[in-house]
Amino acid sequence: MTQQYDESSVRVLKGLEPVKERPGMYTRTTDPTHICQEVIDNAADEALGGYARKIAVTVHLDGSLSVEDDGRGIPVGLHPTEGVAVVELVFTRLHAGGKFNKKDGGAYAFSGGLHGVGVSVTNALSTRLEVEVKREGGVYRMAFSGGDVVEALARVGDCGARTSGTRVRVWPDGRYFESPRYSMPELERLLRAKAVLLPGVAVSLVLERAGGDEVKAWHYPDGLKSYLVELCNGDEPVAPFFAGEAYISGEHEQFAVGEGAQWALAWFEEAAGGESYVNLIPTSSGGTHEAGMRAGVYEAVKSFVDHHNLLPRGVKLMAEDVWSRVRYVLSARVLDPQFQGQTKEKLTSRDALKLISGLTRDPVELWLNQNVEAGKKIAELAIRQAQSRLKSVKKVEKKKGSGVAVLPGKLTDCESEDILRNELFLVEGDSAGGSAKLARDKEYQAILPLRGKVLNSWETDKDQLFSNAEIHDMAVAIGVDPHAPGEAADLSGLRYGKIAILSDADVDGSHIQVLLLTLFYRHFSALLNGGHIFVAQPPLFRVDVPGQGKVRPPKKLYALDEAELEAILERLRSEGVRENAWGISRFKGLGEMNPEQLKDTTMHPDTRRLSRVQVRPQGEDDTRRLFGMLMGKGEAAGRRSWMEARGNEVEVDI
Incomplete structure (x- = not known):
């Protein structure tokens, strides 16, 4: 050059x-x-x-x-x-x-x-x-x-x-x-x-x-309701249009006075959609405010269905059954919104989910109970959607060999049989596993705690893998047998569409991630190639920000690493928060998080960070060589040379 x-x-x-x-x-x-x-x-x-x-x-x-x-x-x-x-x-x-x-x-x-x-x-x-x-x-x-x-x-x-x-x-x-x-x-x-x-x-x-x-x-004298009617372009809804609004009016431990939302809703027979705004900014990609409204409306409809005993035996409502037929306009008002990117097309503020879901549920439920006939039509539409979904879900027999596979005793399984929706979290340690069990959505999230560090399986024959209890339990829980890269694999027994590695945000946690990724790359490559393997990203720091009078209530912010922590502190300074008025806590491990924190930061689909693991087809040879050098028992000299040449590029929390 x-x-x-x-x-x-x-x-x-x-x-x-x-x-x-x-x-x-x-x-x-x-x-x-x-x-x-x-x-x-x-x-x-x-x-x-x-x-x-x-x-x-x-x-x-x-x-x-x-x-x-x-x-x-x-x-x-x-x-x-x-x-x-x-x-x-x-x-x-x-x-x-x-x-x-x-x-x-x-x-x-x-x-x-x-x-x-x-x-x-x-x-x-x-x-x-x-x-x-x-x-x-x-x-x-x-x-x-x-x-x-x-x-x-x-x-x-x-x-x-x-x-x-x-x-x-x-x-x-x-x-x-x-x-x-x-x-x-x-x-x-x-x-x-x-x-x-x-x-x-x-x-x-x-x-x-x-x-x-x-x-x-x-000019819209009826506000959002007349706007939604115009957007629907003459289409007749299953039940009358419903509009409402709710805002924080008094002192609140988490939210500021004036925060809240106004909305308009209607249910239709065909697929639906809507528009959402945060402080008048259009959020075309949605975000946590839409997720909050979806959760609030689902809880309201579910409560109405349960109260009137409308649900047939064997049918269970999910949020998608209720929400997939809704047309809506949502305008949220949030004091400190956090957006994804400068174009602000998606809201990422975690607190917005709790704010909007809490404020929308009661007004929607009240309206349903005041308009029982309309509520029953909405419930029937959601129940039909649930029945249609259940028919399309493939029932999976948990068999192994000639008998029925016995699932690991420490596996806390989920209730759903919808493979595409189900998630399995492989959690480091029993204490973190306990928090994860309380934080999960038992409908579709399963937890498998892992004790200690998994076997380095790079040079282990697939027929010898089951001698390791942890690997045996994972294989049985997932429902797929080990197979070599490129070998035809039977995924008909797969029980979870997403398999997420959830380990501490430290060096030991990274080591466990690498050991598990080695196992999946070497012996479960079909899961990697199918996009089923993910790595959860729990935060390393929590910042406790004190309240500032009645305008700004206390809040908790989470940072993935040092860089994010510094960005949060810089933002607090720019907002006029007094230097060092905040408190910074460092999580030594997942076990230190209470279930609510673990749910908000790592497990809830709308507020977590979950990275899909994939191998680039054009880099297959390089990936194999790198794994061999890093995990091979006879590659100590190569590892030493690699660390001497590239060690300064590694950013780790020690």
Whole structure:
């Protein structure tokens, strides 16, 4: 290789350069709609706080787009520490914004903007951006090009002392997008949703045309219910549409006043779906708020069915039976939402599941019992779905040889016979196994505790494997016999669609993972190739954050490793939490977690982190050589050389 790699090779990106260099990290690059959504979301945050009554969007003839609101207006004075006008900071500095500090309410108690990144990305990816602010009796104007100031902030006029607002006009730079055109259906859907979620706020869209402007405006007097009726496009539901809302109104040990949700629901004969929002941000990929609503609605319907004794013998309802026929709109309000990525398409806040499920269950159950006939129709639909599911589930005979296999005594099995849904957790240690048994969902999650470290089976013949009690118990519990790589394997006896290795987040836990992965790679390769093997990722640290008055209740945050811990602490500092006011606990092992913690962080499908283990087909030879070097009894010299050459790359908690 001829390229030189030295100190001068390292490039430091400053200001908005990272956005221009890698725009896909900060926004969706199919078209410029999302960078304009960032501006609309800022206006919506003003309306969400009760400061704006109007959001007007205009698509101009020259391809630019403007967003105007009558909110408080972006501050134009100098920042107390940066010495730069705040309006300039907002548009030119990443991670600068008014939504970090929520102490004592801050400028925004609830908001969709969280990272201080949105409009600075819009600015960076635009050939020109103009901002006009009305505030404190003056009209101020500023302009940018490619993220740089081209017209300094100046007062260009006067306005009434009580007049305020912001107008931003954007000319997106087509070089950064696959298509330079806005997605008009997406833009209209977004604005329509804002109108639904912000009752009393006038939302409009003007499309400038040579022959005359086209104006669209949205108003929903019945809120989410009328919006859902419109989305259903005339389809008749099984039972009447139901809308409701619930928020935390008093002091709560876990949630803040104002957190909660509003929703609209309807059940249909055919497959369904819906839309969800968090602080007015559309979450197209769902997340924990949708999971919470699903759980709350399921518990409500299940309670109704049990109360009226509607369930036939031998049929058991599952959440999918109830939820798979629901069309819905959900708008959640969360104080500190955590999203997956800057585009915020999926909510990952663990607490949101408990918040929404707790608030939705009682209103839905009350409505079902007040509308018994409608409730029975919904119950019948769910029961038919459950019966259909049961018919499609393949019954598996637990046989081995000529007799019935005796399942291991320490296996805590699940109730379901749905192989695709069932999960087996191979848990390190009896104490952790005890917590896991209490944390599991007994319907479809099974627990098999393992004592000590499993045999290194790399050089063990498959016929000798059953001499090891742990391996014997695993094979019988899973329902698959050992087989060589590439050998045809009989998976007809497989009892679990997911087999998850659950070990401590330390060196010993990693060693157990490697030993089990060696076993599966060498003697159960069909399970690996079929995507049945997973590794659970329990947290290593817990951060206890004290409450801050009535605004922010105490909370617990979990970190997978040191890097995540530091990111959490950095976020707490940015939110104004006093340094060292928090407490940090390090889990020495899974046995230290109580069942509720283990469930929330490691076992619940909507809040856990579970990584599928797969072997890349193109790397099969390399994988085999690496396993041989690491696990072979006669490869000590190779291991030593490998550790000397690559040992510095390993990041372990010792």
